[in-house]
Amino acid sequence: MEYFVIVISAIFVNNIILAQFLGVCPFLGVSTRVSTAAGMGGAVLFVMTIATIVTYLIQHYVLIPLEIEYLQTISYILIIASLVQMVEIMLKKLSPALYQALGVFLPLITTNCAILGVAILVIQKDFDLMQSVVFAVANSAGFALALVIFAGIREHLALINVPKGMAGIPIALVSAGILALAFMGFAGMV
Amino acid sequence: MSQIKNFTKGFIKDNPVFVLLLGMCPVLGVTTSAMNGLGMGLATTFVLVMSNLVVSLVKGFIPSKVRIPAFIVIIASFVTIVDLSMAAYLVDLHAQLGLFIPLIVVNCLVLGRAEAFASKNNAFSSIIDGLGMGLGFTFALTLLGGTREMLGSGKIFGFSLHAFPEGIDGMLVFVLAPGAFIALGYLIAIINKLSNKTA
Incomplete structure (x- = not known):
């Protein structure tokens, strides 16, 4: 039940993009086509889950025992950057097919604030390891959901005549606002 | 390029938020x-x-x-310095901005300027570039924050403008998440329109 609440709240009520504004750069950057949006969503799911587990372990078994919690930001970003690099190298060797699908998105993920954001949120919310994993998976599912829906909307926006000043990013932002309004309907569900 | 031009480019021509669309997460989030x-x-x-320097x-x-x-x-070292100093001296603001202070590390604007400008130029131009870009970013954030605060609650910097009739507090949606996207969308559209006219 407790995990269920975490999942519903992370995907719908506090959607990581539409309510918390983490990962807005890829949200605007790679959302012009549904297929690329799905690829990015998959890559984020993969990296976010691993990164959250690793940073959780580092926090509780290295930073806290040594009383160097102030190094949180520096150590997390280094861990995430090297992790992304490692995942890329391993995927290339172990699963060329998956690498083909996710490869181009992996380097972009290091500067995706959703990854670092979730890693820090998990610590702030005082979750245990299992809750953290569930939280990470649910958040990346919410990320992928918002990204794919938004990409679907943008595919249609490309076919519509928009006033010149509004074309491109402005109309995309306004649509994202309306999408966020729709997601606000889930508020109060948990 | 003269230093003045170097300084002012961040405000309008290459404004990090309205034109380059860098660092969008804090822009919308805070x-x-x-x-x-x-x-x-x-x-x-x-x-x-500091990181440019x-x-x-x-x-x-x-x-x-x-x-x-x-x-x-x-960059992460300076972010840690900011994070800890704000936690010590600006407690309220630090609590409001919360997660977005450590997330300055992954703000593409900071890394982007380090890579594109500071790694190729001398210390003095790099400071000017950082200052110009940073103030351009601040200008954009304050403009967007002011717009949302005014539409959402009829206030600016906490002072009431009495823009709305008695009994109406403002359009709450502009303070909530959807308003961020909509307000930024229209601000960029207005800036596009204005810059097309002058160009």
């Missing part, structure tokens, strides 16, 4: 009021100026293969 926007902008400006000073010693991780460590 601009619920003009004050929050200003605080976030100044924190980012500090990190930007250090990167331009050490650029000769860092092998180009490991330059990105090295830049990230430099």
Whole structure:
């Protein structure tokens, strides 16, 4: 039940993009086509889950025992950057097919604030390891959901005549606002 | 390029938010009021100026293969300094901005300027570039924060403007998440329109 609440709240009520504004750069950057949006969503799911587990372990078994919690930001970003690099190298060797699908998105993920954001949120919310994993998976599912829906909307926006000043990013932002309004309907569900 | 031009390019022509669309997460996330926007902008400006300075000073010693991780460590150090100083001296603002202070590390604007400008120019131009870009970012955040605060609650920097009739507090949606996207969309559209006219 407790995990269920975490999942519903992370995907719908506090959607990581539409309510918390983490990962807005890829949200605007790679959302012009549904297929690329799905690829990015998959890559984020993969990296976010691993990164959250690793940073959780580092926090509780290295930073806290040594009383160097102030190094949180520096150590997390280094861990995430090297992790992304490692995942890329391993995927290339172990699963060329998956690498083909996710490869181009992996380097972009290091500067995706959703990854670092979730890693820090998990610590702030005082979750245990299992809750953290569930939280990470649910958040990346919410990320992928918002990204794919938004990409679907943008595919249609490309076919519509928009006033010149509004074309491109402005109309995309306004649509994202309306999408966020729709997601606000889930508020109060948990 | 003259230093003045170098300084002012961040405000309009290459404004990081309205034109380059860099660092969107804090732009949307913290601009619920003009004050929050200003605080976030100044924190980012500090990190930007200091990291630009250090990167331009050490650029000769860092092998180009490991330059990105090295830049990230430099940036993360200054972000930690800002985070801890704000937690000590600006408790309220720090609580409001919360998660977005450590997330300055992954603000593409900071890394982008280190890579695109500071790693190729001398210390003085790098400071000017960081200052110009940072103040342009602050300007954009304060403008967006002010717009949302005014539409959402009829106030600017906490002072009531009495723009709405008695009994109406404002359009709450502009303070909530959807308003951030909509307000920024229209601001960019207005700026596009204006810059097309002058060009």
